[in-house]
Amino acid sequence: MAPVSNRDRPRHPLYALVTERANHVCEYCLAPEEVAGKEFQVEHIVPRARGGTDDLANLALACHRCNPSKWATQEALDPQSQTRAPLFNPRSDSWDVCLAFELNPADERVRIEGRNPTGRATVECLHMNAAHATRARWKWFFHDALEALFHSATSRDPEA
Numbered sequence: 754m755a756p757v758s759n760r761d762r763p764r765h766p767l768y769a770l771v772t773e774r775a776n777h778v779c780e781y782c783l784a785p786e787e788v789a790g791k792e793f794q795v796e797h798i799v800p801r802a803r804g805g806t807d808d809l810a811n812l813a814l815a816c817h818r819c820n821p822s823k824w825a826t827q828e829a830l831d832p833q834s835q836t837r838a839p840l841f842n843p844r845s846d847s848w849d850v851c852l853a854f855e856l857n858p859a860d861e862r863v864r865i866e867g868r869n870p871t872g873r874a875t876v877e878c879l880h881m882n883a884a885h886a887t888r889a890r891w892k893w894f895f896h897d898a899l900e901a902l903f904h905s906a907t908s909r910d911p912e913a
């Protein structure tokens with residue numbers, strides 16, 4: 754089901770291209786757009802206030818948690834090395850190199866772990882492990898897994 758549009762904010766003219774390229778997930782935390790019930794936002798990686806353009810190469814799809822947290826920030830403190838690191842750039846960094854999901858069945862949460870200075874700075878700056886975010890992530894994680902199982906079961910040829 755397609756998410757309903759934002760009434761409070763005009764849609765970016767390149768929204769359709771950006772969300773399709775992102776496969777309808779937040780390019781920072783990988784939350785699926787369809788579980789938000791509202792279109793995600795087109796984010797400027799280099800903020801317009803700092804000379805960032807509206808080129809596709811400077812745009813990313815971001816959820817309602819990541820986008821306002823990042824806002825005009827381009828670098829933040831890596832809590833491990835205590836040095837500043839550039840934030841994750843969905844256009845030039847690999848998600849799997851910088852970030853990883855960490856499933857915690859004991860408290861039914863999925864946290865995001867930074868694997869390098871950029872990943873750790875991004876997790877902190879974007880508040881990726883806020884209580885509501887880790888709990889919601891647990892829910893959509895298993896919803897997606899169950900949906901994939903359901904589709905593979907219902908598309909199986911009964912004669913096979």
Ligand SMILES: [Zn+2]
Nearest residue numbers: 779782816819
């Ligand atoms: Zn996000």
